[in-house]
Amino acid sequence: MNNFGIAIHGGAGTIVRKKLTPKLEKEYRAVLRQSIVSGYDILKVGGSSLDAVQSAIVVMEDSELFNAGKGAVFTHDETNEMDCSIMCGKTLECGAGTLLRHVKNPIIFARTVMEKSEHVLLASDGAEQFAKLHNLEIVDPKYFHTKRRWFQLQVVKEKETETETTRAILDHDGDNSKHGTVGAVALDKNGNLAAATSSGGMTNKRYNRIGDTPMIGAGTYADNRTCAVSTTGHGEYFMRLVTAKDVSDLMSYKNMSLKDASNEAIKKLSAIDGSGGLIAIDKNGNITMPMNTPGMYRASFSNGKQEPLVKIFVEE
Numbered sequence: 001m002n003n004f005g006i007a008i009h010g011g012a013g014t015i016v017r018k019k020l021t022p023k024l025e026k027e028y029r030a031v032l033r034q035s036i037v038s039g040y041d042i043l044k045v046g047g048s049s050l051d052a053v054q055s056a057i058v059v060m061e062d063s064e065l066f067n068a069g070k071g072a073v074f075t076h077d078e079t080n081e082m083d084c085s086i087m088c089g090k091t092l093e094c095g096a097g098t099l100l101r102h103v104k105n106p107i108i109f110a111r112t113v114m115e116k117s118e119h120v121l122l123a124s125d126g127a128e129q130f131a132k133l134h135n136l137e138i139v140d141p142k143y144f145h146t147k148r149r150w151f152q153l154q155v156v157k158e159k160e161t162e163t164e165t166t167r168a169i170l171d172h173d174g175d176n177s178k179h180g181t182v183g184a185v186a187l188d189k190n191g192n193l194a195a196a197t198s199s200g201g202m203t204n205k206r207y208n209r210i211g212d213t214p215m216i217g218a219g220t221y222a223d224n225r226t227c228a229v230s231t232t233g234h235g236e237y238f239m240r241l242v243t244a245k246d247v248s249d250l251m252s253y254k255n256m257s258l259k260d261a262s263n264e265a266i267k268k269l270s271a272i273d274g275s276g277g278l279i280a281i282d283k284n285g286n287i288t289m290p291m292n293t294p295g296m297y298r299a300s301f302s303n304g305k306q307e308p309l310v311k312i313f314v315e316e
């Protein structure tokens, strides 16, 4: 049987055991599992890597736990502005969106841009006109208004202390209020790679700030000749390093293994004081998920394995 597999991330940051309550940890692990299994089930029956990464991301976008879709963080102006991208390793076609405010599942938007337009990246009102034209699900901005993200914004803005009821979440979030991007990479039975990433960006962002997520090459990259990569963390640093494409380039120009190329990319991130992680899968189905933070919500599932691996902390 040909190799196939999938890896996902739900954000990297200061995720440490003593700050993650058992209840919240259980919830994260359950959604990560649901996400990876939904992608793996598609691959198992011969489905495409594009369908697998899209399906895995929709699960995380529909959860309040991650900073994407439903759980997107708030901007300084108390709106939600979402970024997304997807790339096909076979054709190098890609689609992306930014400044989306009403699209329920940004990753479906990115896929639609890739398949139904002659463009790569659409933004803001024009992007949402395109979404409506293609009958994507449009929601009232209230849909993205979650208590947790609202409190995060207040804390970041005013540095106020949390209420008792939100203490556990805020204590855990602290430094993570800026992170939580979701992503997926997959290899299907036909040898096709795909990568996808979706994010609400960073809490309290201003001036229509756009991160690495919709930047092909920075947040997302896939090429059947090398690998598929999705990044998570402080986007400005990944944009400066063009990290996702860098992993692919290190493999093709320097003949590095997936693991060495990914570690090298994270080393470069650390060297300029950037924080975050990435997930990557190569054309042979090898998977790696390095980070320079204490944790990253992540999971992987390869053919031949009975169960997915679901991990949060760096030492797992």
Ligand code: GLY
Pocket: 181, 199, 200, 201, 202, 210, 211, 212, 213, 231, 232, 233, 234, 235, 236
């Ligand atoms: N990595 C997501 C962002 O910085 O927007």
